[in-house]
Amino acid sequence: MNIAVTKASLAPAPNGVTTRPQVRIVIVGHVDHGKSTLVGRLLHETGSLPDGKLEMLQAVSARRGMPFEWSFLLDALQTERDQGITIDTTQIRFRTPSRDVVLIDAPGHAEFLRNMITGASQADGAILIIDALEGVRDQTRRHGYLLHLLGVKQVAVVVNKMDRVDYSAARFKEISNEISAHLTSLGVTPTAIVPISARDGDGVTERTANINWYDGPTVVEAIDGLTPARALDELALRLPVQAIYKFDDRRIVAGRVESGDIGTGDEIVIMPTGKVAKVKSVESWPQTPVFGRQGAGRSVGITLDRELFLERGDVIAHVKAAPRDTRRLRARIFWLHDAPLKAGASVLVRLGTMETRASIVAIDKAVDPGELASIETSSIGRNHVGEIDISLANPVAADPYTDNPRTGRLVIEVNGRIAGGGLVLSVDSGQRAIPVDIVPVESALRPEERSARYGHGGAVVWLTGLPGSGKSTLARALERKLFSRGGSPLLLDGDTLRAGLNGDLGFSPKDRAENIRRLAEMATHLARNGHIAIVAAVSPASDDRAQARRIADNLFREVYVATPAAVCESRDPKGHYAKARAGNLPSFTGIANDYQPPANAELTIDTSTRSVTEAADEIERLLAGTGVLFGELNDLAANI
Amino acid sequence: MDHLDELEAQSIYIFREAFARLKKLALLWSLGKDSNVMIWLARKAFFGKVPFPALHVDTQKKFPEMYAFRDQYAKEWGLDLKVDFCPPIEEIDPTLPPAARSAARKTEGLKLALAKYGFDGLIAGIRRDEEATRAKERVFSPRGLEGGWDVRDQPPEFWDHFNASPPQGAHLRIHPILHWTEEDIWAYTQRENIPIIPLYLSNNGKRYRSLGDQDITNPVVSNASNIDEILTELKGTKVPERAGRALDHETEDAFERLRVAGYL
Numbered sequence: 001m002n003i004a005v006t007k008a009s010l011a012p013a014p015n016g017v018t019t020r021p022q023v024r025i026v027i028v029g030h031v032d033h034g035k036s037t038l039v040g041r042l043l044h045e046t047g048s049l050p051d052g053k054l055e056m057l058q059a060v061s062a063r064r065g066m067p068f069e070w071s072f073l074l075d076a077l078q079t080e081r082d083q084g085i086t087i088d089t090t091q092i093r094f095r096t097p098s099r100d101v102v103l104i105d106a107p108g109h110a111e112f113l114r115n116m117i118t119g120a121s122q123a124d125g126a127i128l129i130i131d132a133l134e135g136v137r138d139q140t141r142r143h144g145y146l147l148h149l150l151g152v153k154q155v156a157v158v159v160n161k162m163d164r165v166d167y168s169a170a171r172f173k174e175i176s177n178e179i180s181a182h183l184t185s186l187g188v189t190p191t192a193i194v195p196i197s198a199r200d201g202d203g204v205t206e207r208t209a210n211i212n213w214y215d216g217p218t219v220v221e222a223i224d225g226l227t228p229a230r231a232l233d234e235l236a237l238r239l240p241v242q243a244i245y246k247f248d249d250r251r252i253v254a255g256r257v258e259s260g261d262i263g264t265g266d267e268i269v270i271m272p273t274g275k276v277a278k279v280k281s282v283e284s285w286p287q288t289p290v291f292g293r294q295g296a297g298r299s300v301g302i303t304l305d306r307e308l309f310l311e312r313g314d315v316i317a318h319v320k321a322a323p324r325d326t327r328r329l330r331a332r333i334f335w336l337h338d339a340p341l342k343a344g345a346s347v348l349v350r351l352g353t354m355e356t357r358a359s360i361v362a363i364d365k366a367v368d369p370g371e372l373a374s375i376e377t378s379s380i381g382r383n384h385v386g387e388i389d390i391s392l393a394n395p396v397a398a399d400p401y402t403d404n405p406r407t408g409r410l411v412i413e414v415n416g417r418i419a420g421g422g423l424v425l426s427v428d429s430g431q432r433a434i435p436v437d438i439v440p441v442e443s444a445l446r447p448e449e450r451s452a453r454y455g456h457g458g459a460v461v462w463l464t465g466l467p468g469s470g471k472s473t474l475a476r477a478l479e480r481k482l483f484s485r486g487g488s489p490l491l492l493d494g495d496t497l498r499a500g501l502n503g504d505l506g507f508s509p510k511d512r513a514e515n516i517r518r519l520a521e522m523a524t525h526l527a528r529n530g531h532i533a534i535v536a537a538v539s540p541a542s543d544d545r546a547q548a549r550r551i552a553d554n555l556f557r558e559v560y561v562a563t564p565a566a567v568c569e570s571r572d573p574k575g576h577y578a579k580a581r582a583g584n585l586p587s588f589t590g591i592a593n594d595y596q597p598p599a600n601a602e603l604t605i606d607t608s609t610r611s612v613t614e615a616a617d618e619i620e621r622l623l624a625g626t627g628v629l630f631g632e633l634n635d636l637a638a639n640i
Numbered sequence: 641m642d643h644l645d646e647l648e649a650q651s652i653y654i655f656r657e658a659f660a661r662l663k664k665l666a667l668l669w670s671l672g673k674d675s676n677v678m679i680w681l682a683r684k685a686f687f688g689k690v691p692f693p694a695l696h697v698d699t700q701k702k703f704p705e706m707y708a709f710r711d712q713y714a715k716e717w718g719l720d721l722k723v724d725f726c727p728p729i730e731e732i733d734p735t736l737p738p739a740a741r742s743a744a745r746k747t748e749g750l751k752l753a754l755a756k757y758g759f760d761g762l763i764a765g766i767r768r769d770e771e772a773t774r775a776k777e778r779v780f781s782p783r784g785l786e787g788g789w790d791v792r793d794q795p796p797e798f799w800d801h802f803n804a805s806p807p808q809g810a811h812l813r814i815h816p817i818l819h820w821t822e823e824d825i826w827a828y829t830q831r832e833n834i835p836i837i838p839l840y841l842s843n844n845g846k847r848y849r850s851l852g853d854q855d856i857t858n859p860v861v862s863n864a865s866n867i868d869e870i871l872t873e874l875k876g877t878k879v880p881e882r883a884g885r886a887l888d889h890e891t892e893d894a895f896e897r898l899r900v901a902g903y904l
Contacts, residue, residue, distance in 0.1 A: 288687070418798075
């Protein structure tokens with residue numbers, strides 16, 4: 001085997017790490033078509049191999065009684081060397097005259113398609129390799145299709161092993177036409193088609209006499225023709241929230257700018273909820289704050305001019321160019337999981353930093369991209385692609401990938417492991433209006449002004465417990481007590497609100513959740529303005545109460561009115577238990593035992609062992625002890 | 641954004657994902673140039689605070705300069721430092737070659753620390769360009785119940801979506817600087833003015849490119865006495881970074897065996 005190659009004609013360029021454009025290239029193709037060999041050859045001919053590596057490869061090959069094998073350079077794992085296949089993707093760097101290249105070697109075996117995708121998803125461009133003897137094969141087509149699906153638009157085709165076909169120009173032409181037709185049908189135009197022999201070095205850095213009929217670029221020239229990924233700065237701002245940090249007195253919203261840019265003073269909208277705020281500052285470390293626009297790719301932290309509830313998975317955008325909020329998506333996906341994806345399946349969808357449960361409503365056009373024959377419409381098999389309709393449990397902010405490649409893609413998780421992924425084709429914006437022109441008006445009074453008058457800060461006192469446990473009675477006593485001390489309490493009784501504001505809601509779990517959400521939103525609004533909102537609501541589901549706690553955040557105080565069920569039923573103030581026992585009150589909480597008691601309530605009270613006055617005193621102590629009530633309280637009643 | 645800005649932003653993204661998605665994290669601090677950059681990046685990610693412990697799995701065979709560095713900067717950087725020790729060499733698989741056997745102490749030390757604290761995520765400063773099996777790593781890399789790495793069954797990981805649900809009792813390795821090179825590390829150390837251990841700088845014509853245990857790490861010939869000179873040297877050299885690490889060179893698969901068993 002010829003390893004005495006032409007001496008490296010490309011010395012490593014002496015430029016610094018920060019000045020040269022970097023391009024990431026994935027090499028894909030059918031198994032045994034020569035990817036790893038081409039990589040080894042490229043590294044060698046660009047002078048990028050470390051000292052001793054060539055000798056090490058010779059020794060490794062000799063030990064196995066084999067001719068010299070370039071692929072051992074990247075196939076670092078024992079199994080790979082022993083079986084002569086690449087199992088996992090790897091990355092290696094080299095330099096051409098004008099670029100720093102990160103070369104991603106991806107396995108060709110169908111079995112390791114997930115590893116090929118893992119590698120290719122990071123790439124700006126691709127080299128698709130084809131064996132001149134074997135021609136275009138299943139995996140060639142499959143990889144071509146997946147590049148297209150992953151959004152890799154620049155593909156240079158390399159026709160390898162030309163030595164096996166006597167450097168035949170006619171054979172080259174034949175393969176060129178076939179692969180061009182395939183790629184073009186996918187919307188990808190090959191940037192170059194290069195005849196080479198990776199083993200012997202023809203066409204890699206030099207056009208040798210063997211291929212004197214070819215006058216196009218060499219592989220290295222073709223690589224130099226690929227451009228780094230397009231800047232995402234020109235697109236609309238998308239900042240998916242990774243987390244909210246409160247390590248000190250700042251409340252920092254952290255995330256990466258996926259597209260567009262952001263800066264202090266920007267008016268932003270938080271999707272999918274549509275809340276509006278302004279960027280107060282951009283925080284950083286060690287210097288803070290930072291000024292100037294923060295563009296796509298930056299991991300940033302911002303503070304807002306008002307206290308809004310937002311959470312991981314929200315997307316920050318500019319008010320006039322927000323993504324759509326939706327519970328329905330259509331996506332084109334590839335499937336990597338052993339078990340096929342079936343219509344009706346329950347999965348987890350990740351879109352940016354958002355995660356939500358979802359179900360697959362319908363499957364269309366499931367194909368094996370290697371054969372491109374339509375095979376299924378009710379499931380997508382392993383390593384196949386398909387178009388699906390997804391119904392999401394929670395609303396998400398999403399863009400079609402044609403509008404934004406970063407926020408227009410998703411992955412699907414099964415049993416905690418990524419099982420597939422793909423592009424958002426279209427977004428059904430659902431029923432909710434896009435709230436571009438909702439701008440909350442702030443109160444004329446600052447919360448401190450009210451605090452000074454009332455002697456307390458704002459709070460949400462959330463009384464939860466079985467029907468008849470004494471919530472409303474206790475709430476009224478507390479309301480009276482706080483008011484008589486000069487405070488500003490307000491009772492929000494669950495039943496009372498159902499008579500008006502929440503009159504459209506029934507008692508399904510979904511409606512109950514919405515009922516609690518509205519109660520929590522209203523209570524939080526009051527609390528932010530300095531009042532003490534006393535909520536009395538059965539609120540049986542711990543998830544719903546957790547949502548209320550998230551909405552009210554640090555204003556929330558949960559009081560579990562833990563009166564024994566038997567006592568509650570014997571009281572039956574509204575006659576509900578009697579009706580329910582008679583079978584006339586479906587979905588009544590208490591009889592069916594669907595009440596989920598709180599695990600972390602700030603206070604637990606049993607009204608069967610406490611008088612109403614004692615219980616109200618306990619809540620008052622809770623409020624004083626957690627900083628809601630302060631100063632000398634005026635007991636107005638005492639002065640009468 | 642320049643190249644270092646891009647690297648930094650990506651690392652911060654990884655740190656924040658790890659912190660958001662795992663319950664009990666620790667950052668492995670080996671005191672070397674890479675893990676110092678890593679701590680610096682963690683402080684960037686979390687606005688000056690490292691919100692999880694820094695764990696030093698100590699072989700007790702590090703250079704004195706490294707211990708001095710640890711004690712000074714753990715305090716200066718406000719780290720929650722945990723130091724745990726490795727079992728003695730006698731307890732390690734005697735079929736391993738000598739340097740690998742010595743290094744395997746660290747794997748065992750790691751397992752003990754994992755069991756002791758119950759971490760579900762260990763953040764480690766490995767880089768793809770260091771070594772060929774590390775080049776195949778995922779950013780979020782699942783480990784089995786015994787700490788092992790199943791190279792044949794790594795989960796798909798694309799578009800910065802990471803698998804973050806280790807099975808009960810297993811853990812994830814998180815690699816926030818996997819995409820950095822040795823040159824990047826030095827250029828960033830210089831730009832950010834991150835403190836370094838003086839052993840990396842030339843002394844009597846030799847310096848350490850990579851710092852491990854005293855008995856299995858050797859210095860390389862070099863006159864580079866500051867970071868500028870190190871960067872110039874790296875641009876010219878074809879000597880691999882881990883040339884001074886004995887354990888990489890004992891047998892063809894010595895390093896792979898270590899890594900599969902849970903080594904970094």
